[in-house]
Amino acid sequence: MLKTIQALLVVTVLVFTSCAEKKAPEQVVKKQNQPNIILFVADDHGTDALGCYGNEVIKTPNLDQLAAEGTIFKNAYCTSASCAASRSVILSGKFGHATGSYGHVHDYHHFSTFDNVKSLPVLLEQDGYETARIGKYHVAPETVYHFNTVLEADPRNTVEMADKCGDVLNSDKPFFLYFCTDDPHRGHPFEPDPWNAPNSFGNKVEGYDGVETVVYDPKDVLVPSFIPDTKESREEIAQYYQSISRIDQGFGKLMKMLQETGKADNTIVMYISDNGMAFPGAKTTVSEPGIKLPCIIKDPTNSKKVSTNNAMISWVDLTPTILDMAKVSYNEKDFHGKSFKSIVSEENPKGWNEIYASHTFHEITMYYPMRVVRSNNYKLIWNIAWRLDYPFASDLWASSTWQSIYRNNIEYYGPKKVKDYMFRPEFELYDLDKDPNELNNLAEEKSFEEVLETMKSKMKTFQQNTRDPWQIMWSHDSSMQGTGVNL
Known part of the structure; x- marks a missing residue:
């Protein structure tokens, strides 16, 4: 009897071993079919300064080439125009108000994501991806936003950054490369001397190794409609352009290296920014x-292609989209965003006509929570702390662009009165089709009462669905607060 049982056990082991050996090749094939993914994130780059978005002055040939080969999204939005808060959303698929990522991470600001959040790089690593990051990080804690490989290079020199990525591009495993520049963020020192000198935006007179310095004449730059057309503004925009041209060269270098690996046909490349240009009226x-913001996606694994996509997408959609593209299974309920993988190749997909935004802090001294819903052409802003003065980021306050208006007591900053910039109403309602500069607030007009109430209802539902603590300000319902007692 004992010999019979032993024989059966041997046969069982052999059967399972045989099955495992037969399934192994299928698992290898699955991993080989997963695409590589590069997410290239600039710092404070708006749609105003890219050739492929209509700027005929700035030189961005490599990013323009990506756009020519891929798809430009015309209605792509971050959820908070602040570096750290935005990046937490990019890598978590959740709004910052629900993860504790209310503002900046560094120094005394110290906002940090809850430790139970599962981030994009962690989920990709669990599915067999090599995950690597280089450049600006600006999220915390590292245990939540963990990458297998951390590469070091000057984040102002994207050519140098690209050079350091060779091993990742040649990885035996599918890779996710998170490539984040410091450009075109304003450079230190933020406070110029004299006050009307332009910020450097990271540019140096001696330039950077391996990078051609591209200089712009202030008289040639395009001044966005929300910025005053002054000598100071033009000089700063010229520096901003120069910083972006440096980004473009490093991006071109990275694409050349990718092509040389032979993996370009199985690598999805995305170019985005964390928030708009670092000028008052945009960033924060x-x-x-x-x-x-700019969003350019090239997906060579998708045989269908459109040059322009008009869907409203949000950075909260990026994590589920990238997981979907990587063929990594996930629970849709784990994220506030949704995958747009299936509509990348559609020009006007149905059902993509609404986005939400949520800003609370930039620096810790800049408490000014705002919630936004944009639905079709209407946009509602709720300035929750509207009785406070609108706060300034330290670098924007010190900018010569702002100081040229402030020091001279000029009534207007661009098309908006300075007092209207500094003091906001509780609700702002705009028809963006008719009023793209957001100057005509419809919230107080009787003929728009129904639209206002509809948009408020959408906002409340959004806040409830994403467990926004600031929903308490509608009714002072304290159910979100808990007891304050550790049980």
């Missing part, structure tokens, strides 16, 4: 120049 606001 929820105005269109602050949150409506």
